[in-house]
Amino acid sequence: MSVQDKARRIIWIRRFVQTLVLVFFLVILAANRPADGVAPTAPVTIFFDLNPLVMVSTWLASHSLEGISLLGLLTLAVTLVFGRVFCGWFCPFGTLHNAVASLRKQFRKVVPRVEMFSRWQRAKYFIFLALLVMTSAGAQWIGVLDPFSLLYRSISLTILPALDVGVSAVANGVYLTDPHLGSLHLRDLTEPVYRWWQERVTATELRVFSGTGVVFLVFVTALVLNLVRNRFWCRYLCPLGGMLGLIAARPLLRLTSDPEACNSCQKCTLACPAAAQPEKPGEWLASECFGCWNCVGSCNNQGLDFQWTLPLQKTSSGSVDIGKRRALASVAAGVAGLSMMRITPAAQGKTFNPALIRPPGARAEYDFLQRCVKCGLCMQTCPSGGLQPTWAEAGLEGLWSPMLVPAIGWCEFECHACGQVCPTEAIKPLPLAEKKKVKIGLAVIDTTRCLPYAYGRECIVCEEHCPVPDKAITFEMREAMQRDGSVRLLKFPRVDPVRCTGCGICETKCPFQDLAGIRVVSAGEDRHPDNQPMLAGGDPYGDPNSDSNGNANEESNGDSYGY
Amino acid sequence: MPDPTRRDFLKTSALVGGGLLAAESLALREAALASATPPAMSIARWDEAALANSDLSDVAVKLTQTAIESLGGMGRFVNKGDTVWVKPNIGWNRRPELAANTNPDVVAAVVRMCRDAGAKTVKVGDHPCHPARQAYRNSGIAKAVEEAGGKMVYLDKKRFKEMTIDGQHLKKWPLYVEIIEADLVINVPILKHHGLSKASMAMKNYMGIIGGNRGSWHQNLDACLADITQFMKPRISLLDAVRVLTDHGPQGGDPADVDVRGIVAASTDIVALDALGAELLGHDSQAIGNIGVAAARGLGTPDYRSLDPVEKTIS
Numbered sequence: 001m002s003v004q005d006k007a008r009r010i011i012w013i014r015r016f017v018q019t020l021v022l023v024f025f026l027v028i029l030a031a032n033r034p035a036d037g038v039a040p041t042a043p044v045t046i047f048f049d050l051n052p053l054v055m056v057s058t059w060l061a062s063h064s065l066e067g068i069s070l071l072g073l074l075t076l077a078v079t080l081v082f083g084r085v086f087c088g089w090f091c092p093f094g095t096l097h098n099a100v101a102s103l104r105k106q107f108r109k110v111v112p113r114v115e116m117f118s119r120w121q122r123a124k125y126f127i128f129l130a131l132l133v134m135t136s137a138g139a140q141w142i143g144v145l146d147p148f149s150l151l152y153r154s155i156s157l158t159i160l161p162a163l164d165v166g167v168s169a170v171a172n173g174v175y176l177t178d179p180h181l182g183s184l185h186l187r188d189l190t191e192p193v194y195r196w197w198q199e200r201v202t203a204t205e206l207r208v209f210s211g212t213g214v215v216f217l218v219f220v221t222a223l224v225l226n227l228v229r230n231r232f233w234c235r236y237l238c239p240l241g242g243m244l245g246l247i248a249a250r251p252l253l254r255l256t257s258d259p260e261a262c263n264s265c266q267k268c269t270l271a272c273p274a275a276a277q278p279e280k281p282g283e284w285l286a287s288e289c290f291g292c293w294n295c296v297g298s299c300n301n302q303g304l305d306f307q308w309t310l311p312l313q314k315t316s317s318g319s320v321d322i323g324k325r326r327a328l329a330s331v332a333a334g335v336a337g338l339s340m341m342r343i344t345p346a347a348q349g350k351t352f353n354p355a356l357i358r359p360p361g362a363r364a365e366y367d368f369l370q371r372c373v374k375c376g377l378c379m380q381t382c383p384s385g386g387l388q389p390t391w392a393e394a395g396l397e398g399l400w401s402p403m404l405v406p407a408i409g410w411c412e413f414e415c416h417a418c419g420q421v422c423p424t425e426a427i428k429p430l431p432l433a434e435k436k437k438v439k440i441g442l443a444v445i446d447t448t449r450c451l452p453y454a455y456g457r458e459c460i461v462c463e464e465h466c467p468v469p470d471k472a473i474t475f476e477m478r479e480a481m482q483r484d485g486s487v488r489l490l491k492f493p494r495v496d497p498v499r500c501t502g503c504g505i506c507e508t509k510c511p512f513q514d515l516a517g518i519r520v521v522s523a524g525e526d527r528h529p530d531n532q533p534m535l536a537g538g539d540p541y542g543d544p545n546s547d548s549n550g551n552a553n554e555e556s557n558g559d560s561y562g563y
Numbered sequence: 564m565p566d567p568t569r570r571d572f573l574k575t576s577a578l579v580g581g582g583l584l585a586a587e588s589l590a591l592r593e594a595a596l597a598s599a600t601p602p603a604m605s606i607a608r609w610d611e612a613a614l615a616n617s618d619l620s621d622v623a624v625k626l627t628q629t630a631i632e633s634l635g636g637m638g639r640f641v642n643k644g645d646t647v648w649v650k651p652n653i654g655w656n657r658r659p660e661l662a663a664n665t666n667p668d669v670v671a672a673v674v675r676m677c678r679d680a681g682a683k684t685v686k687v688g689d690h691p692c693h694p695a696r697q698a699y700r701n702s703g704i705a706k707a708v709e710e711a712g713g714k715m716v717y718l719d720k721k722r723f724k725e726m727t728i729d730g731q732h733l734k735k736w737p738l739y740v741e742i743i744e745a746d747l748v749i750n751v752p753i754l755k756h757h758g759l760s761k762a763s764m765a766m767k768n769y770m771g772i773i774g775g776n777r778g779s780w781h782q783n784l785d786a787c788l789a790d791i792t793q794f795m796k797p798r799i800s801l802l803d804a805v806r807v808l809t810d811h812g813p814q815g816g817d818p819a820d821v822d823v824r825g826i827v828a829a830s831t832d833i834v835a836l837d838a839l840g841a842e843l844l845g846h847d848s849q850a851i852g853n854i855g856v857a858a859a860r861g862l863g864t865p866d867y868r869s870l871d872p873v874e875k876t877i878s
Binding site: 034175463469511 | 656692693694695697701717720722740759778781782783811813815817820
């Protein structure tokens with residue numbers, strides 16, 4: 001079997017592997033749904049666990065290995081041996097880029113364009129270095145550009161909801177209008193499909209996320225850039241590609257070329273998605289190469305092959321010259337970026353955004369931002385749909401990190417899924433009993449809107465939804481004057497700051513839909529000692545025998561929370 | 564004589580089974596004819612002394628069966644081939660022991676009886692306050708119903724349709740099409756405390772079939788509940804008081820608020836049923852606003868004893 005035949009066979013295996021991984025990625029993504037209120041059992045974080053960029057940056061940012069998967073080491077080991085095969089064989093985002101690039105070839109008979117190595121491809125190393133500098137000072141911004149975070153966030157927060165809007169619109173439209181021919185009802189066809197979609201894919205009511213236009217735009221731009229250069233993202237921008245490229249400078253498996261066989265036909269250059277210079281004998285760029293075998297398969301003269309080399313042997317290949325000055329410039333850029341993010345009042349703890357309500361178990365803001373990779377898993381799994389990506393609420397540093405928006409959905413009392421699926425433990429995986437006691441904020445009543453206060457009307461909706469067994473909303477009976485001058489005795493709600501956990505269901509369910517008469521603010525959140533309006537130590541006027549949660553010290557109370 | 568073939572065997576068993584069924588329904592019909600008007604209400608109680616040592620699941624099933632049978636059996640309400648919607652209270656993501664949702668064994672027993680009475684499809688669903696999937700699961704109702712041959716239905720926010728209620732307060736309101744289209748809706752609430760109406764029972768349970776801004780109903784809850792009840796024209800309702808939530812309702816959450824009472828009642832008169840429930844919670848039925856309003860509209864009688872309920876105590 002000739003080298004070319006062998007390569008062609010390997011290419012087909014690679015395509016198969018790529019497809020498999022991409023499908024697996026989507027299946028795993030669909031598995032991260034709030035099916036029935038328990039955290040998903042599927043290994044939903046596996047892609048992030050394998051991601052060495054997430055591993056190293058989280059470690060550097062948090063100065064701790066706590067809660068970090070070390071599976072990323074496996075990827076690093078593979079890269080040391082085989083080069084950037086992670087990009088060429090595994091990365092689902094890379095596979096998507098491949099797909100877009102080949103679609104371009106299929107549908108538009110474009111003139112083949114010889115894409116030579118461009119020095120701009122070094123950008124990804126600079127991006128990686130700059131992000132790493134920021135990271136080591138605690139600003140984990142990797143997630144914005146990490147390919148897995150980007151892909152996951154884009155699909156779960158934009159593509160999937162868009163599909164869901166479409167699917168449910170069609171299914172509900174057909175259901176309600178019921179078009180039929182005799183006894184043949186179209187709904188008999190659409191209903192089973194819709195049921196499958198809801199049970200297996202979304203497993204929840206239709207949900208949408210705010211401010212995701214930019215998320216979508218970044219995703220689409222990254223894909224469209226394939227029209228400019230094949231796998232533009234992977235070649236020029238990807239920080240994970242940059243990291244692996246630096247490690248892959250001297251892999252054990254290297255491309256060898258036979259100068260005698262080369263007739264300068266440039267078929268290999270055309271076939272190379274990475275512009276790794278297979279056409280220049282002795283100048284192949286190991287750091288750029290995805291290990292895809294396209295070049296070997298394209299050479300009719302059998303002039304190329306991948307061969308084992310002794311470790312650390314001097315390369316007979318070219319190398320990407322990053323340059324000390326440019327590396328230094330990236331470091332400076334990282335420092336500049338970091339300071340820009342940190343010179344805000346909020347970052348310096350001078351102000352607190354009342355809307356920045358973090359999920360239960362979220363670490364203190366600094367620690368949280370050091371770990372959150374903005375992947376979107378927690379938002380996707382939140383059963384009420386209340387976890388939303390931030391835009392400006394957490395500053396640029398916290399872009400697309402999760403916050404609870406009670407106007408949209410609340411933190412479900414019997415649920416702790418967000419902490420269970422967080423790949424970096426930015427949200428700690430608290431046991432359910434513990435999570436129920438976490439304060440993520442505090443409810444405040446707006447007496448200019450609350451129905452009994454402002455309009456003298458009866459309403460107990462916030463109290464009835466308050467999930468704390470002994471109720472964090474209590475009533476005070478007060479007289480309210482009616483239009484005819486009569487007086488009606490009404491229940492006026494009041495929030496008990498000791499019991500309120502800030503779950504936000506009162507705000508979600510308040511009859512006022514635009515701006516609720518009771519709203520949750522971040523004040524009082526456990527994770528922040530400086531954001532506390534209330535005197536610590538529980539109820540100042542209450543029973544001295546009750547604990548700081550306002551519970552009388554009885555066995556039964558422990559049980560009521562802790563089942 | 565040759566050995567009976569499988570086909571013969573099936574034929575014979577079908578005949579025998581059919582005969583038994585016919586005999587049973589005949590007996591029921593005779594019983595129904597004997598008392599000129601069938602009973603309008605039944606109350607099944609578990610022997611209080613035996614309650615502590617009984618398996619509550621067993622208690623719930625037997626009480627439900629007794630209550631329905633005392634009313635003349637499910638065949639009185641369900642016709643062969645019917646689509647029945649059983650409407651329990653599954654409002655909350657709470658486990659059965661906390662008595663925030665209808666007892667799953669009660670619901671399953673109702674489903675089974677509907678199936679036995681020849682219902683083609685028995686759908687079970689509610690419009691919960693908490694996420695439906697979680698509430699269906701943690702209430703234990705999803706599992707119990709599926710084992711009983713019923714079908715759990717998740718209500719779809721987009722499938723409510725504005726309907727003409729023409730009530731005293733409500734003129735129009737979005738209701739769930741699939742529920743309204745069912746041949747029979749069986750209202751199966753749990754008896755529990757409620758912060759506004761004091762008690763949440765059958766009429767209050769109708770809030771789980773409506774869409775729109777449900778919270779706004781509380782501004783005139785009694786009239787709204789009477790309006791929806793009038794619109795629904797209930798033929799049978801069944802009150803689960805196996806476990807009763809006595810405080811912090813309608814959601815509860817503290818086991819200390821739960822009282823095991825071991826009672827299931829059924830009635831064709833929803834107002835009477837709710838009046839019984841009010842009494843069980845220690846209220847004069849006059850103290851429950853929606854009972855008074857519904858009675859004034861002629862939707863039923865708050866004096867449930869006047870219906871001469873069939874009362875049975877079993878163990």
